[in-house]
Amino acid sequence: MNTRTKSVVVVGGGTAGWITAGRIAAHHQSNSETKIQIILVESPGIPPIGVGEGTWPTMRNTLRSLGIKETDFIRECHASFKQGAKFSRWVTGENDDFYYHPLVLPQGFPKCDLAPFWQNESNSKSFSEAVCFQEDICESGLAPKMITTPEYASVANYAYHLDSGKFSAFLQNHCVKKLGVRHILDDVVGINATADGDIGSVVTKQNGEVRGELFIDCTGFSSLLLGEYFEVPFVDCSDVLFIDTALATQVSYEGEDSPIVSHTVSTATEAGWIWDIGLSHRRGIGHVFSTKYTSEERAEQTLSDYIGPAYKNLNIRKIPIKSGHRKQFWKKNCVAVGLSAGFLEPLEASALVLVEMSASMIAEQLPLCREVMDITAKRFNETFLYRWGRIVDFLKLHYILSRRTDNQFWIDNRDPETIPESLQELMKLWKYRSPGDVDFASNYEVFPAASYQYVLYGMGFKTDREFLHHALSNKKLADEQFKINKHNIDKVTKMLPTNRELLSKIYQYGLQAI
Numbered sequence: 001m002n003t004r005t006k007s008v009v010v011v012g013g014g015t016a017g018w019i020t021a022g023r024i025a026a027h028h029q030s031n032s033e034t035k036i037q038i039i040l041v042e043s044p045g046i047p048p049i050g051v052g053e054g055t056w057p058t059m060r061n062t063l064r065s066l067g068i069k070e071t072d073f074i075r076e077c078h079a080s081f082k083q084g085a086k087f088s089r090w091v092t093g094e095n096d097d098f099y100y101h102p103l104v105l106p107q108g109f110p111k112c113d114l115a116p117f118w119q120n121e122s123n124s125k126s127f128s129e130a131v132c133f134q135e136d137i138c139e140s141g142l143a144p145k146m147i148t149t150p151e152y153a154s155v156a157n158y159a160y161h162l163d164s165g166k167f168s169a170f171l172q173n174h175c176v177k178k179l180g181v182r183h184i185l186d187d188v189v190g191i192n193a194t195a196d197g198d199i200g201s202v203v204t205k206q207n208g209e210v211r212g213e214l215f216i217d218c219t220g221f222s223s224l225l226l227g228e229y230f231e232v233p234f235v236d237c238s239d240v241l242f243i244d245t246a247l248a249t250q251v252s253y254e255g256e257d258s259p260i261v262s263h264t265v266s267t268a269t270e271a272g273w274i275w276d277i278g279l280s281h282r283r284g285i286g287h288v289f290s291t292k293y294t295s296e297e298r299a300e301q302t303l304s305d306y307i308g309p310a311y312k313n314l315n316i317r318k319i320p321i322k323s324g325h326r327k328q329f330w331k332k333n334c335v336a337v338g339l340s341a342g343f344l345e346p347l348e349a350s351a352l353v354l355v356e357m358s359a360s361m362i363a364e365q366l367p368l369c370r371e372v373m374d375i376t377a378k379r380f381n382e383t384f385l386y387r388w389g390r391i392v393d394f395l396k397l398h399y400i401l402s403r404r405t406d407n408q409f410w411i412d413n414r415d416p417e418t419i420p421e422s423l424q425e426l427m428k429l430w431k432y433r434s435p436g437d438v439d440f441a442s443n444y445e446v447f448p449a450a451s452y453q454y455v456l457y458g459m460g461f462k463t464d465r466e467f468l469h470h471a472l473s474n475k476k477l478a479d480e481q482f483k484i485n486k487h488n489i490d491k492v493t494k495m496l497p498t499n500r501e502l503l504s505k506i507y508q509y510g511l512q513a514i
């Protein structure tokens with residue numbers, strides 16, 4: 001039957017559920033009675049996962065598209081600015097070993113590729129410092145903008161660190177009050193099928209059946225609709241990405257004036273790594289590791305050593321991680337978004353960006369009747385299988401260039417048997433030239449070629465010298481770009497406030513609305 005889409009039912013009220021419901025509602029103006037109705041069903045007894053504090057710059061656009069004021073978001077979600085990631089101890093494991101993956105593209109990129117020139121001049125500066133002004137901003141603890149910069153605009157590209165629990169609640173309030181999403185607080189306890197095998201309704205404990213034409217599974221790791229009901233298989237990626245456990249906690253700042261770091265700090269440990277995320281009112285810290293290579297006790301000790309004396313009074317949450325994703329994400333009239341679709345370790349904050357991308361594709365290509373749903377589903381599945389594959393490659397890249405030998409974890413990570421063929425091919429190409437947009441011709445990229453450059457050259461990878469001269473033709477243009485970058489470093493580091501100063505001003509005055 002060619003039924004029209006009148007109601008979209010989102011099951012799950014974590015970040016994935018509310019972002020998806022909000023995106024569809026904003027796009028289809030569901031608060032007008034004639035339009036598509038968006039219903040979100042959320043269990044009162046199963047809380048959202050409550051971790052996931054690092055985002056991508058895409059979040060600015062997502063919030064703006066929902067009609068959210070940046071000042072409200074920053075104040076209510078205790079958000080702060082994130083300007084990329086600093087990877088410590090990933091290459092040699094020594095104290096002075098670090099590199100940056102900033103969010104500003106290399107100067108002149110992609111028109112002018114500075115990587116070969118940087119390598120040729122055997123510059124003493126790190127790659128990211130030589131080609132981008134953001135590393136200096138981060139090292140000086142500065143914000144990516146000023147109080148006079150309008151909301152969502154930037155001096156340096158930025159994302160956010162946010163309080164995940166507050167964020168779901170904030171989105172819920174906005175989606176219900178401003179975007180007309182109907183919120184049902186109830187447990188889904190059953191599923192009714194239509195004659196042709198679609199989901200006709202979900203059965204709730206207190207509110208009976210909730211009918212719809214499209215169902216969005218945002219039920220977190222339980223993957224109630226896509227995984228449990230439709231039995232879509234899980235593609236296990238743990239042979240490539242070994243992390244299987246997280247220990248997460250929250251740490252207070254030492255004082256009211258303690259600096260708020262404006263990038264995620266990822267510190268490699270003997271069998272994993274520690275994230276350290278500065279929010280406006282506290283830090284979120286966690287250790288992810290592989291139990292195949294270390295014991296939980298040692299992992300706890302490593303986290304305790306990192307945090308210091310404050311550790312003994314903290315609540316530590318243990319979260320098992322199963323690296324992988326569903327074989328397909330959209331089956332019949334059900335599509336999974338968020339943890340129900342899959343999860344990979346949070347090394348590059350790729351989960352929420354996939355939620356945003358899924359939500360925007362569903363909103364923009366929402367099948368208005370059943371006849372076209374399978375076509376949209378096919379496109380969605382192709383797009384997201386591609387994206388998950390690229391994310392696996394990009395995360396693995398961080399491990400294969402490490403020279404650490406202190407634990408078999410690092411040695412096994414470099415074993416070609418554990419490296420996807422697609423990544424091995426790229427590494428072979430990049431022996432002879434630097435990564436460029438030509439390597440990622442798809443419209444569906446999550447990480448641009450510049451991100452690969454930052455990680456490769458940050459970790460000491462070198463293009464074969466013999467082949468370097470092919471890429472050194474326009475030296476004049478390259479010299480100009482290096483000069484512009486130096487000039488930008490001088491300019492912005494004099495002009496920008498510290499991250500804490502800016503956040504305090506936002507609490508006091510707010511940002512200019514656009």
Ligand SMILES: Cc1cc2nc3c(=O)[nH]c(=O)nc-3n(C[C@H](O)[C@H](O)[C@H](O)COP(=O)(O)OP(=O)(O)OC[C@H]3O[C@@H](n4cnc5c(N)ncnc54)[C@H](O)[C@@H]3O)c2cc1C
Nearest residue numbers: 012013014016043048049052054188220338339346351352
């Ligand atoms: C250790 C760790 C660190 C992470 N760090 C990052 C990061 O830095 N950046 C990033 O982008 N992502 C990160 N993530 C991922 C991020 O937390 C999630 O992608 C995000 O929170 C979305 O979760 P969700 O909404 O899919 O699931 P959840 O938050 O688990 O929400 C599930 C929802 O489903 C509902 N539900 C379940 N069963 C039923 C039922 N039977 N009936 C009705 N409702 C039901 C629950 O009530 C809940 O509302 C991290 C994840 C982990 C585990």
